[in-house]
Amino acid sequence: MGPEGKKLLNIIILGFGFMFMFTAFQTCGNIEQTVIKSFNSTEFHGSGYTSMAIIYGVFSASNLIAPSVVTVIGPQLSMFFSGLLYSGYIAMFIYPYTWSFYTASVLVGIGAAVLWTAQGNVLAINSTDTTIGRNSGIFWALLQFSLFFGNLYIYCAWHGHVHITDKDRQTVFISLTVISLVGCFLFFLIRRPDPDPAPSEASEALLQGESIEGSSTVSSAHVGLCSQALDAFVKACKMFVTKEMLMLSLSIGYTGLELTFYSGVYGTCIGAMTRFGQDAKSLIGISGIFIGIGEILGGGVFGMLNKWNQFGRNPVVLLGLITHFIAFYLIFLNIASDAPLAPEAGTELQAYITPSVPVAMLCSFLLGLGDSCFNTQLLSIIGFMFRDNSAPAFAVFKFIQSIMAALAFFYSNYLLLHWQLLILVVMGFLGSMTFFMAEAMAESTRRESDYDSI
Structure with missing residues (x-):
């Protein structure tokens, strides 16, 4: 397989990894408030809305540290470990406690920033000026299919159920956890592409941090990590x-x-x-x-x-x-x-x-x-x-x-x-x-x- 074929395969694997992970996570977000209402446990006092508020709040703040994490451990391990945090959040619903629910919400917020930063990095190093549009489109399409499969599964699993029992909940969340973990391990199939003689402008822009959803900032590895995070913060403040x-x-x-x-x-x-x-x-x-x-x-x-x-x-x-x-x-x-x-x-x-x-x-x-x-x-x-x-x-x-x-x-x-x-x-x-x-x-x-x- 030629260098271009290897890069395209990397993008497809990246898309499938995200599709599996977000099939699980988006489905979890869609149903969690309904599931929480069905808990018989008097020990649990969490709210799905509050959990999502924590996730998005921590996510926005964590954009400042994500570039340093990706630079230190690389995009592949960054996506794997971030994916494990997503899987942990979903698995928490199998035996839920209020403390573990909100702790997992904070961890997913941090994981989300690192995940999307690393995704932008992988998209960048596998793209050129001419292929960046195509690769972004392939990734976006595969990601959006996550809305179909998870929700179709919920329809089939809960069809005719007026009350969500503990067994219903555990079956669904064990399945979603396994689906999420499949996505995490797919990231290990991504191979480092052969280096190009000169990186394209589009790749440079993305290597500096523009993911498909513009999630974060990934600077060059040669810059000191503290100054890199500070530089990203100062630039963003000026931009704001x-x-x-x-x-x-x-x-x-x-x-x-x-x-x-x-x-x-x-x-x-x-x-x-x-x-x-x-x-x-x-x-x-x-x-x-x-x-x-x-x-x-x-x-x-x-x-x-x-x-x-x-x-x-x-x-x-x-x-x-x-x-x-x-x-x-x-x-x-x-x-x-x-x-x-x-x-x-x-x-x-x-x-x-x-x-x-x-x-x-x-x-x-x-x-x-x-x-x-x-x-x-x-x-x-x-x-x-x-x-x-x-x-x-x-x-x-x-x-x-x-x-x-x-x-x-x-x-x-x-x-x-x-x-x-x-x-x-x-x-x-x-x-x-x-x-x-x-x-x-x-x-x-x-x-x-x-x-x-x-």
Whole structure:
């Protein structure tokens, strides 16, 4: 196998490793609040929402130490050990205790930052200027398939179950732990590629830390580790207060809030709706699949359209906003307001229309589609505006998104559904308006550079 074939195989193995790991972890996040409500133990007093708030809060802060970890032990071992932390979090649900639940949440937050930093590094050293787009696409597609398999398994395992027994829970979480561990060990199949005579610009940018989701910053191994972490921190702080990033911060913050809603809150609401009948719990899985279909469709279409888009990024963001507003309105009509906070037995309340499963699944699809609209365009505009400094820019992007996701998971413990939807509507509107302003600024910058080149 030639050098290019070896690199492509590495990317495919990387994608499959992440697919297995996130099949387990995303499914765990989708069902954990529903599972926690079913515990018979009086010793356990944890909240799935609080756990996710801790994970995202620690994740955002840990972006500062992740580059040093990856530089010291290398990307392969970094991904393996981070993956073990994810597996430990999932395994904790087999015999849960409050202390182990929250300890595992902190560890996963640290692991997430290291994992995504190492992923960016592996993507970089296996890509060139000409293959970076293809490799990112292959990785993204394999990662998104994780939404299908785990949620399909939940649907099959919990079909017809009104109450989640200890045996139901243990069976599901033992299976998810094994799936997660398979993903961890796949990372050992990644082979170091033959060194290129001169690294490409795209590889250099990614080696400095831009992962596919712009998660962190990986600096050169030759720089001292302390100065490297400090340098990344100082660069990110300077980036944070630029006019462009401040303008984009509302729309980035909105993606954090709606990430919380579709990945944790909405599935819990569906599972709590007793008027959906005996299948309410298993419908959480089907909802996750529809979110995945929306994400993959949106990511694929808008990723491809970027090359030929004559109208800029605004129409796609506007489509995302309209899509989300329709979804929020239908959820408001369809789901009872106390569903996010309902006990294990669920809620008997009805919203404004007779609860409809097809409407609930349509909303799941719209949430995924709208999310991909915002994220593809934000990654595009940040990559354009901060082309010379993309690594710290994407680190700031992930930092803002994670902080807002943590905040949203925290308030999800206390706010009824209609208040959560109102926050999303207001933030979505403000975020879109400031995005349009940032796009106008980017367009004028592009015209100036075109004029200068002429």
